[in-house]
Amino acid sequence: MKSKELKKLPVKQIINFISEISANFPKSKYVDYIAERISKNTDYSEEMVKTGIKNAFLPYKNKKSLKKLLRYEIYNEKILDEWVKIEKNIYLKAFSPDFIHAIFSGNIPGIETQIIFPALLSKTCIYAKPSYKMHIFFKEFKKYITKNFRKLSNFIEIEVFRGDDEDRLKDFVKDAEIVVVQGSTDTIRNIKRIAGEKRVIDYPTMFGAGFIKRKDFNERILNRVALDIFLYNHRGCMSPFVIFIQKGIDYEELTGIIDKNIKKLKKKFKAKEIDLNERIRRRQVIDTFLFEKDLILKDRDFKFIKTPKIIDLFFPGIIQIVYYKKPDNILEALMPFKNFLQAFAFSSFDKKIIESVAQKTSCIRITEWGRLQFPPLFFANKGSFGIKQFLKFCVIEK
Amino acid sequence: MIRKIKETLEKEDLSEKEFNAIALEIFEYQYNRNRFYKNFCIKKGITPGNIRNFKQIPPCPQRAFKYFELTAFETKKPEYVFVSSGTTEGLRSKRYVFYPEIYDNVIYKSFKKFFLPDMDKIKIFVFFTDFQEFKQSSLAYMYKRIFEKFGKKESAYFYKNGKYLFHEFLKKTKKEKEPVAILGTSISLYHLIQYLKENKIRIKLPEGSRILDTGGFKGLKVVVQQRDLYKSYSELLGVDEKFIVNEYGMCELISHYYDANLKFYFENKNTERIKLSLPFLKWRIVDPDTFEDKKEGVLIHYDLANFDACIAILTEDTGIKRGEGFVLKGRVQGFDLRGCSLISELNLKNSGL
Numbered sequence: 001m002k003s004k005e006l007k008k009l010p011v012k013q014i015i016n017f018i019s020e021i022s023a024n025f026p027k028s029k030y031v032d033y034i035a036e037r038i039s040k041n042t043d044y045s046e047e048m049v050k051t052g053i054k055n056a057f058l059p060y061k062n063k064k065s066l067k068k069l070l071r072y073e074i075y076n077e078k079i080l081d082e083w084v085k086i087e088k089n090i091y092l093k094a095f096s097p098d099f100i101h102a103i104f105s106g107n108i109p110g111i112e113t114q115i116i117f118p119a120l121l122s123k124t125c126i127y128a129k130p131s132y133k134m135h136i137f138f139k140e141f142k143k144y145i146t147k148n149f150r151k152l153s154n155f156i157e158i159e160v161f162r163g164d165d166e167d168r169l170k171d172f173v174k175d176a177e178i179v180v181v182q183g184s185t186d187t188i189r190n191i192k193r194i195a196g197e198k199r200v201i202d203y204p205t206m207f208g209a210g211f212i213k214r215k216d217f218n219e220r221i222l223n224r225v226a227l228d229i230f231l232y233n234h235r236g237c238m239s240p241f242v243i244f245i246q247k248g249i250d251y252e253e254l255t256g257i258i259d260k261n262i263k264k265l266k267k268k269f270k271a272k273e274i275d276l277n278e279r280i281r282r283r284q285v286i287d288t289f290l291f292e293k294d295l296i297l298k299d300r301d302f303k304f305i306k307t308p309k310i311i312d313l314f315f316p317g318i319i320q321i322v323y324y325k326k327p328d329n330i331l332e333a334l335m336p337f338k339n340f341l342q343a344f345a346f347s348s349f350d351k352k353i354i355e356s357v358a359q360k361t362s363c364i365r366i367t368e369w370g371r372l373q374f375p376p377l378f379f380a381n382k383g384s385f386g387i388k389q390f391l392k393f394c395v396i397e398k
Numbered sequence: 399m400i401r402k403i404k405e406t407l408e409k410e411d412l413s414e415k416e417f418n419a420i421a422l423e424i425f426e427y428q429y430n431r432n433r434f435y436k437n438f439c440i441k442k443g444i445t446p447g448n449i450r451n452f453k454q455i456p457p458c459p460q461r462a463f464k465y466f467e468l469t470a471f472e473t474k475k476p477e478y479v480f481v482s483s484g485t486t487e488g489l490r491s492k493r494y495v496f497y498p499e500i501y502d503n504v505i506y507k508s509f510k511k512f513f514l515p516d517m518d519k520i521k522i523f524v525f526f527t528d529f530q531e532f533k534q535s536s537l538a539y540m541y542k543r544i545f546e547k548f549g550k551k552e553s554a555y556f557y558k559n560g561k562y563l564f565h566e567f568l569k570k571t572k573k574e575k576e577p578v579a580i581l582g583t584s585i586s587l588y589h590l591i592q593y594l595k596e597n598k599i600r601i602k603l604p605e606g607s608r609i610l611d612t613g614g615f616k617g618l619k620v621v622v623q624q625r626d627l628y629k630s631y632s633e634l635l636g637v638d639e640k641f642i643v644n645e646y647g648m649c650e651l652i653s654h655y656y657d658a659n660l661k662f663y664f665e666n667k668n669t670e671r672i673k674l675s676l677p678f679l680k681w682r683i684v685d686p687d688t689f690e691d692k693k694e695g696v697l698i699h700y701d702l703a704n705f706d707a708c709i710a711i712l713t714e715d716t717g718i719k720r721g722e723g724f725v726l727k728g729r730v731q732g733f734d735l736r737g738c739s740l741i742s743e744l745n746l747k748n749s750g751l
Binding site for chain 2 (some may be wrong): 006033274277279280281282283284285287290291292295299301
């Protein structure tokens with residue numbers, strides 16, 4: 001890996017490259033092949049993989065937005081290239097590490113861009129350990145980059161091995177300066193243990209939620225809710241695990257309509273059956289809860305449980321339905337889990353609810369239903385757009 | 399009820415009708431004696447009066463044993479309390495045993511039928527903790543019972559005080575002239591194989607020697623395939639693969655399954671490696687969402703010997719139907735899911751369950 005070449009590239013050129021890559025890669029034959037292979041290895045259909053990749057690259061297409069992003073994050077993108085005078089006799093420059101070691105979870109197709117592009121923008125090379133089942137994405141992406149963007153060809157190196165192979169993991173992080181890891185709490189805990197004193201930037205598990213008001217209870221909204229649930233098999237931190245329903249909406253009717261819409265989406269996306277192991281675990285989890293909890297289960301393709309308050313059951317394919325009377329009830333119900341909420345959807349804009357969720361919880365995205373799974377560029381995961389976390393700043397005082 | 403169970407477990411054959419009748423009776427017994435299970439059944443819309451076939455009995459998820467006391471004798475003091483080896487955030491399944499004589503009988507009958515059909519006693523070498531050192535292990539208990547009932551005088555344990563005694567094992571087997579039986583977990587026998595490989599040792603155990611292993615490879619830091627391990631058993635210990643048997647059981651279940659290859663060998667049948675059991679243990683392979691029977695899916699066990707806990711257990715194990723039995727495909731890994739699945743795992747314990 002030759003980080004020197006990357007460091008020499010002006011940030012303007014990198015922005016151009018990212019924009020071009022994002023415009024062209026999703027349309028390329030590489031993605032067709034990726035979709036075919038991932039679909040064989042996982043329970044995602046080709047259509048789902050293509051949608052995932054398309055949506056993951058989309059926010060990085062616009063050069064102006066990329067520049068704006070850098071300016072929000074580091075005020076002046078030129079500090080990535082040179083010493084920039086910021087005040088009389090004071091010059092500032094940003095330095096990035098030669099490379100990061102990144103461990104990808106692979107729960108959503110294309111999610112890799114959320115680390116790839118911030119790393120590239122900060123002129124940092126990546127040693128990647130892709131998800132075992134979806135590693136073809138990286139292989140093909142590297143091929144594409146090598147063929148079309150020769151100046152970036154050494155930007156990514158890949159090592160493919162199973163995540164439970166601890167010896168390989170130890171070996172992988174041995175020379176790391178910074179380890180970036182996406183994944184479950186358990187994966188992150190394991191990596192931190194292995195990484196020891198090294199710096200670990202983690203993207204742990206979070207959840208999505210949202211509300212539906214009685215006046216918005218209609219086919220259009222429920223279709224959008226169905227999309228947010230269905231896309232990527234209800235995995236990932238954006239998926240709605242909890243839906244607050246205003247009193248007066250019939251539970252049976254609500255779940256029935258969402259289920260019907262999900263069935264339509266399954267056809268449209270040529271969905272495959274969800275992974276057997278995941279369905280087994282889902283069954284174990286949900287049936288164990290039925291031993292004691294005051295739940296009403298709607299055992300459909302996706303499982304809906306009506307519960308008086310949020311229960312600690314955030315599991316793919318299980319959606320908690322919590323009824324609320326007053327808007328305040330939503331925040332009250334979220335409070336025990338306030339540090340895990342990432343994205344929140346509304347059926348119609350309600351400033352009071354939205355402000356309170358944004359203010360009092362860890363939520364960093366609020367959007368309308370149907371868009372939960374499509375994070376924009378300005379999505380500050382863990383309070384950062386992802387570039388600054390790799391950088392060190394230095395001033396020269398002359 | 400106890401007398402009836404004992405009589406049933408003595409039978410060599412059990413018709414579908416007989417099995418069904420007793421299974422439904424046990425279900426009713428358990429339904430009325432365990433409030434947690436009763437609550438679960440009600441939520442599933444099943445009561446003893448409204449089902450006719452044992453397949454309709456709501457199977458208790460294996461995981462529930464980690465959170466609830468699932469016993470039909472809530473006020474009786476158990477003779478033994480066994481705990482599972484697998485944990486979920488430090489929680490282990492608990493299995494209360496009130497009638498050890500029934501458990502013993504099941505152990506003897508299964509072991510004899512599937513692992514020792516050709517002789518009454520054999521020298522047994524165990525690579526697992528002695529029950530005295532690990533009284534919560536149903537496996538240690540099973541080995542103890544087997545050791546005492548079927549082991550010849552020179553039988554021995556080769557795991558003591560947390561250490562494998564490979565050297566002693568080699569000394570003992572060097573002079574061996576008669577068949578021996580090696581018992582252990584797949585992991586302990588993997589360590590034996592590693593020891594032999596590292597020391598470039600290859601032995602040839604006397605003809606008729608056999609190996610019984612059990613469990614998976616969870617906890618090992620390397621990926622091991624069972625077929626590779628069996629090949630190594632064969633190459634390094636000189637045991638014919640037909641004489642290698644895998645036992646499949648779980649703390650939550652009284653009865654066990656065995657690979658039937660050795661039994662088939664002595665019956666001059668095709669030595670296919672499929673899991674079979676005694677007639678009072680039935681299984682289904684189903685879809686975990688619909689509970690429809692499938693060729694490949696999740697395993698449900700219906701064990702009449704489990705009369706003191708839950709007769710039907712929904713496992714986390716996947717299997718494939720083959721012939722009259724099944725092939726165990728694997729166990730769903732507890733913490734290996736993608737996505738936002740694990741907040742619950744972290745705090746389930748604190749959520750009132």
